Amino acid sequence: MKSDSQLYKGVLNTIILKLLQEHGKMYGYEITKKVKETTDQQINLTEGALYPALHKLEADGMLDVTIEHVDNRPRKYYRLTKKGKSAATIKMEEFKEFISQMSLLLNLKPAIR
Amino acid sequence: MKSDSQLYKGVLNTIILKLLQEHGKMYGYEITKKVKETTDQQINLTEGALYPALHKLEADGMLDVTIEHVDNRPRKYYRLTKKGKSAATIKMEEFKEFISQMSLLLNLKPAIR
């Protein structure tokens, strides 16, 4: 995760879980592309951050993996487990709460639903 | 900073700079109280996080310090320097940009002005 701002520390898992919740299954490289595309090239989710995060989420029972071969190259598709699904929901709630608290602290108008 | 969520990592400087921008001068303990009060006791800005952060901001030329004694106890009042003022503004812009990018990634409705 790189964008000249410290703010993105801590949101990596939230992003991963949410993207998987929306798209069903994704592989690592696809996630980096998706993030870059969605944020108009502003956020570069680096592989050095992503892969260790995926491995940790898998070790924690949040993700299941299936390997598929495309053009002789392996892809590791990740999917949310049951535990991962509820974690995704919780992380989203936490994020909204975070925005709401920060809006109070920084005197912003909160308006995220 | 403690609230059972990793999200608050990275926003500490933003909060400090913004509070000082709004209130002119504040001392450390006052900042922790202000954060607790504003967030309805939800966010506990721990001293182990705050004091090193204040010292670093001072070392970086963002803050000026003056010591005042109240009831025989010393208070270190912090104020934004010129550099600190522009840093505060930049941090706020960065935070709004962060919210906007995250809203895209997490499919939220962005509405912070």
Place this chain on the structure above:
DNA sequence: TTGTATACCTAAGAAACTTATGTAAGTTTA
């Protein structure tokens, strides 16, 4: 055949916290 895109990976170091202390004066309460 050189560069770019795809697709995975790890390891050293830095940064920013948490947790756990420590000091000391003033204030409340049993």
Place this chain on the structure above:
DNA sequence: TAAACTTACATAAGTTTCTTAGGTATACAA
């Protein structure tokens, strides 16, 4: 009046999470 809490500062060890910098390998375009 002793104990407990609040005010007000501080540091230091350890953890987590990321950055930076590498590495492997296949496919395709110039």
